[in-house]
Amino acid sequence: MKESGSHLQVLDRAGRFQVQRLGVRFDPAADLYHLLMNLPLPRFVALLMAIYFGLNLLFASLYWLSPGSVRGARPGFFADSFYFSVQTLATIGYGDLTPGSDYGHLIVTLEACTGTFGFAVLAGLAFAKFSVPSARVLFSRTLVLYQHGGQRVLELRLANERPNQIVDARVKLTLARNEVSPSGEIHRRLQPLLLRVSETPLFSLSFLVTHVLDEQSPLSGLSADQEDECNCEIIVTMTGIDDALGQTVYARAVYTRADISWGRRFASTLKLAENGAMQMDLRAFHDTVPA
Secondary structure: OEEEOOEEEOEOOOOOEOOOOOOOOOOHHHHHHHHHHHOOHHHHHHHHHHHHHHHHHHHHHHHHHOOOOEEOOOOOOHHHHHHHHHHHHOOOOOOOOEEOOHHHHHHHHHHHHHHHHHHHHHHHHHHHHHOOOOOOEEEOOOEEEEEEOOEEEEEEEEEEOOOOOEEEEEEEEEEEEEEEOOOOOEEEEEEEEOOOOOEEEEEOOEEEEEEEOOOOOOOOOOOOOOOOOOOOEEEEEEEEEEOOOOOEEEEEEEEEHHHEEEOEEEOOOEEEOOOOOEEEOHHHOOOEEEO
């Protein structure tokens, strides 16, 4: 959580909480699967590789501690015990390295059981991790606030970076305020920001989200020279159904006052090609022009 004087930053740009949670009870049996599913993909793959090599090193050490437990292994060569462990754990069995004693057969039995159940669990985790539906939604880097049609409007832009369509896409804007009471207690206030258009039946190109700063808007008095005493955050959430997967996908982003471009609007990204086809140029997606 970022703090600047009395200002508190609760969410980062991607919508992840930066609040330290104290006194939370951790139950490894109940939370392990959730923690693994929340790991970033590179760290998840690194964890699987670490478990795989760690198991092989463990069983290789057990073979190596008893000379003669692996027939065909060169005396004193740990690498032979390691390669035999790799073959046993993966149930390969080339035949040049085999158990050479009752002790070796016992360790092979333990390792075969570990490999059978371990690979089943890891394969299930990997499938669950890669099968989670996701949306590649591009959010504009800034918000724009300008005068349009006699009204002050606040806008942001979304685009679908995949060639598929998101069916029944819905967008919500929520203003999050941090209020400090005279006694010093911090309260988190959430207020919805009404949109001109909050949903689209097919989200395949771009979506311009517009909020009018009228008398009913919590942002009606917002101005460039106004001091931000609550460090307000605008939370954007988008949900819809991926037409290729048939599952619900979502995306989110968070903007602060520093992300507002005053007196500017978004540049156009749609144009007609020479053959008459419509094109969307995402290279100009974040560009703004004077309103």
